Amino acid sequence: MDTLKLEEIAAGALRAARRLATVKSAAKQGALLAMAKALRTRQSLILEANTLDLENARQNDLSESLLDRLKLTPQRIESMAVSLEQIAELRDPIGEVVRGWQHPQGMEIRQIRVPLGLIGIIYEARPNVTADAIGLCIKSGNGVLLKGGKEADLSNRAISEILSRAAYDSGLPEGCIQQLPAERAIVDAMIRLDRYLALVIPRGGSALIDFVVQNASVPVLETGVGNCHLYVSSSANLEMSQRILLNAKVQRPSVCNSVEKLLIHRDAVPTHLRSLLDALKEAGVEVRGCPRTRIFDPSVIGAVEADWSTEYLDKIIAIKIVDSTHEAIDWINHYGSQHSEAILTASLEEAQAFTQQVEAAAVYVNASTRFTDGGEFGFGAEIGISTQRLHARGPVGLPELTSTKYVIIGTGQSRD
Amino acid sequence: MDTLKLEEIAAGALRAARRLATVKSAAKQGALLAMAKALRTRQSLILEANTLDLENARQNDLSESLLDRLKLTPQRIESMAVSLEQIAELRDPIGEVVRGWQHPQGMEIRQIRVPLGLIGIIYEARPNVTADAIGLCIKSGNGVLLKGGKEADLSNRAISEILSRAAYDSGLPEGCIQQLPAERAIVDAMIRLDRYLALVIPRGGSALIDFVVQNASVPVLETGVGNCHLYVSSSANLEMSQRILLNAKVQRPSVCNSVEKLLIHRDAVPTHLRSLLDALKEAGVEVRGCPRTRIFDPSVIGAVEADWSTEYLDKIIAIKIVDSTHEAIDWINHYGSQHSEAILTASLEEAQAFTQQVEAAAVYVNASTRFTDGGEFGFGAEIGISTQRLHARGPVGLPELTSTKYVIIGTGQSRD
Numbered sequence: 001m002d003t004l005k006l007e008e009i010a011a012g013a014l015r016a017a018r019r020l021a022t023v024k025s026a027a028k029q030g031a032l033l034a035m036a037k038a039l040r041t042r043q044s045l046i047l048e049a050n051t052l053d054l055e056n057a058r059q060n061d062l063s064e065s066l067l068d069r070l071k072l073t074p075q076r077i078e079s080m081a082v083s084l085e086q087i088a089e090l091r092d093p094i095g096e097v098v099r100g101w102q103h104p105q106g107m108e109i110r111q112i113r114v115p116l117g118l119i120g121i122i123y124e125a126r127p128n129v130t131a132d133a134i135g136l137c138i139k140s141g142n143g144v145l146l147k148g149g150k151e152a153d154l155s156n157r158a159i160s161e162i163l164s165r166a167a168y169d170s171g172l173p174e175g176c177i178q179q180l181p182a183e184r185a186i187v188d189a190m191i192r193l194d195r196y197l198a199l200v201i202p203r204g205g206s207a208l209i210d211f212v213v214q215n216a217s218v219p220v221l222e223t224g225v226g227n228c229h230l231y232v233s234s235s236a237n238l239e240m241s242q243r244i245l246l247n248a249k250v251q252r253p254s255v256c257n258s259v260e261k262l263l264i265h266r267d268a269v270p271t272h273l274r275s276l277l278d279a280l281k282e283a284g285v286e287v288r289g290c291p292r293t294r295i296f297d298p299s300v301i302g303a304v305e306a307d308w309s310t311e312y313l314d315k316i317i318a319i320k321i322v323d324s325t326h327e328a329i330d331w332i333n334h335y336g337s338q339h340s341e342a343i344l345t346a347s348l349e350e351a352q353a354f355t356q357q358v359e360a361a362a363v364y365v366n367a368s369t370r371f372t373d374g375g376e377f378g379f380g381a382e383i384g385i386s387t388q389r390l391h392a393r394g395p396v397g398l399p400e401l402t403s404t405k406y407v408i409i410g411t412g413q414s415r416d
Numbered sequence: 417m418d419t420l421k422l423e424e425i426a427a428g429a430l431r432a433a434r435r436l437a438t439v440k441s442a443a444k445q446g447a448l449l450a451m452a453k454a455l456r457t458r459q460s461l462i463l464e465a466n467t468l469d470l471e472n473a474r475q476n477d478l479s480e481s482l483l484d485r486l487k488l489t490p491q492r493i494e495s496m497a498v499s500l501e502q503i504a505e506l507r508d509p510i511g512e513v514v515r516g517w518q519h520p521q522g523m524e525i526r527q528i529r530v531p532l533g534l535i536g537i538i539y540e541a542r543p544n545v546t547a548d549a550i551g552l553c554i555k556s557g558n559g560v561l562l563k564g565g566k567e568a569d570l571s572n573r574a575i576s577e578i579l580s581r582a583a584y585d586s587g588l589p590e591g592c593i594q595q596l597p598a599e600r601a602i603v604d605a606m607i608r609l610d611r612y613l614a615l616v617i618p619r620g621g622s623a624l625i626d627f628v629v630q631n632a633s634v635p636v637l638e639t640g641v642g643n644c645h646l647y648v649s650s651s652a653n654l655e656m657s658q659r660i661l662l663n664a665k666v667q668r669p670s671v672c673n674s675v676e677k678l679l680i681h682r683d684a685v686p687t688h689l690r691s692l693l694d695a696l697k698e699a700g701v702e703v704r705g706c707p708r709t710r711i712f713d714p715s716v717i718g719a720v721e722a723d724w725s726t727e728y729l730d731k732i733i734a735i736k737i738v739d740s741t742h743e744a745i746d747w748i749n750h751y752g753s754q755h756s757e758a759i760l761t762a763s764l765e766e767a768q769a770f771t772q773q774v775e776a777a778a779v780y781v782n783a784s785t786r787f788t789d790g791g792e793f794g795f796g797a798e799i800g801i802s803t804q805r806l807h808a809r810g811p812v813g814l815p816e817l818t819s820t821k822y823v824i825i826g827t828g829q830s831r832d
Contacts, residue, residue, distance in 0.1 A: 018749070018773075018775070022772055022773065101794065103787065103792065103793075103794075107783050107787070109793065111810075116805050116806070117775075117805060194629060194630075198805050198806065199805075199806060213610060213633055214610075214633050215633075217629055217630050219635065219636070219804070219806045220635070237828070240828040243828065243830055244828065244830050246830075247830030247831055248830070251830075251831060333434070351825070355823045355825075356438055357438065359434070359821075360821065361821060361822060362821070362822040362823075362824060363821060363822070363823050363824070364824045364825075364826065365823075365824070365825045365826060366825070366826045366827055366828050366829075367523050367824055367825075367826025367827075367828070367829045367830070368829065368830040368831050370830070370831040371519065371523070371824065371829070371831055372822075376519065376831070377519075377525065377822075378517065378519075388635070389532050389533060389614050389615075389819035390532070390614065390615060390635045390806070390807045390819065391806045391807040393819050393820055393821060393822075394527075394820075394821070394822050403805035403806065403809050404809055404810075405775075405776065405777060405778070405779060405809060405810070406777060406778040406779070406788075406793075406809075406810050407771045407778075407779050407781075408778060408779070408780045408781070408783055408787065409767070409771075409780075409781045409782070409783075410780065410781060410782045410783025411782055411783075412653070412656040412659065412660065412782055412783070413782075413783045413784065413787070414659055414660050414662075414663030414664070414667075414783070414784040414786070415663055415667060415784050415786040415787055415792070
């Protein structure tokens with residue numbers, strides 16, 4: 001697809017998005033329920049497309065974990081439909097009066113929540129992202145350009161065709177949902193569409209995100225890279241440390257809010273480290289460590305510099321012994337990805353220093369990092385976890401997909 | 417200055433900014449008051465530097481209006497000092513609990529306002545921006561890299577040296593304020609410092625802003641281009657139309673919230689256009705117009721296509737006769753810069769259509785666009801007017817220079 005054709009699609013989607021911005025809440029809700037229903041009634045089309053994607057993927061020797069992410073089942077399609085129904089029931093952020101006041105000369109000033117406009121989503125091989133992203137964008141009144149991974153292209157196309165047909169049949173503006181070809185070159189062109197796109201969200205590995213940040217003229221929302229730390233201070237409770245470490249590392253190692261590094265205060269080493277290591281090994285976690293960790297337990301693999309900034313997304317952890325909470329904080333601010341960071345401590349002073357000084361979207365005291373999630377935070381749904389500071393930080397739900405405008409109603413006022 | 421040296425300065429400023437982030441509100445307030453005092457007591461140094469800048473500028477044949485923007489007087493320095501005192505007295509946004517709730521498993525979740533980190537400001541020849549930008553960044557806990565225009569370089573250097581010395585003497589972290597060399601090449605390097613800068617704000621003409629948007633890897637806040645419209649509908653009051661048109665066009669033509677275009681409904685032409693044209697001409701405004709306007713008054717200069725998207729910043733206006741409010745709205749959404757747009761009408765239906773459908777940071781009914789201003793909105797001070805949708809839209813005050821983080825305090829919770 002050439003750039004001109006892409007611009008034409010984007011311009012059309014933006015025109016549709018502008019009409020969508022004024023569609024009433026009840027109409028959007030009705031459309032989302034119809035879209036969920038369409039997923040169910042046309043499930044076989046999606047499964048057929050997915051079977052073809054899976055066959056191609058096997059011929060291209062994709063790994064089992066990628067095949068698992070790609071694979072759709074009736075249960076997975078059902079959960080996509082349920083997710084759309086949940087999004088339908090969320091409170092519509094559009095039209096909310098964020099605040100309002102009276103100007104001294106008597107005009108009413110109101111700040112009102114409005115859609116961003118047209119949002120670009122670049123994602124990899126998980127077809128459920130197609131339905132989630134469409135649902136969240138439609139509910140927040142935004143048009144959406146989707147560019148998925150080529151491995152899932154037929155599945156993504158089936159899902160977005162079913163959803164957009166159901167949306168338009170329910171009265172939403174034709175063209176506000178656009179699935180772009182799954183060609184790598186589309187990314188390059190898409191992230192330069194600043195005339196049309198209000199925002200681009202890259203969902204994928206850090207290489208994709210870095211490429212988009214470095215090359216986009218469209219504003220970017222960085223999501224998802226989580227090199228998260230759990231810091232066991234000298235006053236940490238042993239049983240709590242074991243339990244939270246296992247939860248944060250093992251419950252679901254492939255997600256961004258799982259812990260990748262364990263920092264432990266030197267004073268906690270004699271009492272805590274043995275049982276933490278045993279628990280990790282029993283859970284099948286590969287343990288790497290700093291030189292002092294290896295002195296404590298020579299069976300630990302030596303960590304290299306690259307380990308400290310790596311997001312494993314796997315049953316691997318690296319352990320670093322630190323001399324102070326101050327060192328732990330500096331370490332996290334140096335190597336962390338500003339996602340989720342946790343301290344286990346009985347000390348109020350340590351808890352305060354950690355929460356104030358650690359730079360991250362979510363900072364935990366005596367709880368697992370696994371809670372950084374739109375659902376857990378009560379947002380109902382999320383499009384990712386923002387690790388940047390601008391616009392939105394942490395779970396990105398519906399309000400984070402909006403902007404505001406000021407409406408000022410006067411009776412003829414001019415400025416002195 | 418080479419890129420390595422610039423990175424070193426940025427890294428040092430970011431380290432200082434991280435310390436500034438935890439400085440208490442009273443300490444920042446005290447520093448800002450000391451900075452205002454230093455401007456007054458060391459005024460002669462600034463005036464001497466400014467005299468040299470003015471001499472250079474005259475030798476380089478700068479226009480009178482640029483010389484006026486560059487020129488400092490004791491009164492202008494006093495107003496910079498007063499502005500710093502006003503910023504000192506504003507409520508500190510840092511540490512504000514934006515919202516908070518309890519997770520079903522009992523953790524306390526709080527969303528807390530924190531600084532962005534290090535902010536880059538690129539600006540042209542107005543030295544007062546140096547003091548305002550430093551004041552707003554310090555109050556909001558952010559470090560600041562400033563890159564001003566070369567015409568004002570000696571003045572900017574004098575101001576930022578006096579302010580940073582006063583800030584550090586008051587106990588703020590050394591290095592959190594950095595005036596960069598006024599070389600064009602610095603802009604290219606600065607906007608790629610995404611490892612250090614949380615945000616870059618280009619303050620200047622649309623060419624500068626476009627260059628930064630197209631080439632920055634640092635997130636950008638677009639400010640200030642205002643191609644603002646006043647739409648006189650068929651039900652607009654004549655006296656109000658004259659008064660608001662003159663206020664919005666003539667009170668201060670060189671600023672971004674002044675009106676550049678007049679749209680008038682064809683039904684208002686017979687009753688309103690003659691007296692609006694007379695009022696504009698009497699005020700010394702050059703009037704350009706669409707073909708129908710020129711049929712009405714052949715003395716009007718013909719507008720060319722480029723006129724409709726131009727921000728004149730001068731006593732020039734272009735007039736377009738439209739057939740409907742719908743046409744006016746489409747015209748504004750096509751040619752406008754999403755800054756400030758106004759309708760004059762007695763019709764509730766027209767007012768609602770206009771405020772809902774016009775895409776701009778501020779949309780006015782029966783009031784002058786000149787009110788789009790941090791001071792007028794009650795924000796106390798502003799660093800510009802954002803015309804983008806992401807992060808901040810409209811006047812950018814202290815809260816818009818911040819981010820948030822989630823702090824979660826538990827008692828050992830892990831995720832099921």
